[in-house]
Amino acid sequence: MTSANSQSMKPATVAKKLGIYLPATPQEFQDSVITRADFAELQANPPEWLAELRRNGPHPRPVVAQKLNVSIAGLARGGVEEALTSADITALLQAPPAWLVAERSTHAAVRAEAQRVKDDAAKKDAKKARTAAS
16 A cells, blocks of 8 residues: 555544644644554654643643543533643642532542442353353
């Protein structure tokens, strides 16, 4: 396959895969079509602007949610609709508002329940395997 026929991605797709906020990227990145080889190069040797975005933001909602340990829906319920910088996230973590405390608690409960269901399924599978082996 020649490079002229190589697969390409839109900037929004690449930004999502890189975990960066597209509007904060350089205009030349936003206007370009990125090949898979270009994407691999960005991952292997990120330019300074990419390293800076990853380090300080602004970060997209999935990254903000992960750093705050809440769901994306929890961010929306908390009124966070814009991208946040690392400094904004740190400030929220140092002095968490009531909505963040509640959402972190909810998120932890949901994750614990998902783990319980997974563990129960594994126990049932193990029991079936033992029964089938007998």
